[in-house]
Amino acid sequence: MLDAFEEFDALWRSDWGLSANEAIVITLLWESGIASVSDAARRTGLSSGGITALVDRLIRDGYVARQDDAGDRRRTLLRLTKEGVRTRAALDDVLIETAGRVDLGPASEAFQALTTVFRERSERVRENLGARAADTGDVAPL
Secondary structure, three states, X not given: OHHHHHHHHHHHHHHXXXXXXXXXXXXXXXXXXXXXXXXXXXXXXXXXHHXXXXXXXXXXXXXXXXXXXXXXXXXXXXXXXXXXXXXXXXXXXXXXXXXXXXXXXXXXXXXXXXXXXXXXXXXXXHHHHHHHHHHHOXXXXX
């Protein structure tokens, strides 16, 4: 099932000419509405230079827009454009339509439980890495 989803993900991204990290940033903005460039860098694991180049491509292609943070002039925020919303909504439409055609029965509950456990565990790992980085002054890879 994971292989099938990864194949679908690659095809969807290919249709819109998106890299995996670009799709991650679009999904981050879809879920949160707005995010800082540093949030996007953490989510993708990219360096400052890498996330800047990625954001520049997303802006050039019309998916994302930058805006100043009214509360902190040093921060730049990102949000989806209408094209970004349309693109991500199209993915949701396909996923919802596909999910409605597949009856996973009891397996569905097991997958949901696993997803919850994986998310909780990932957050704990990130928090521990962040605490260690703060103690040593190093940047933790996420």
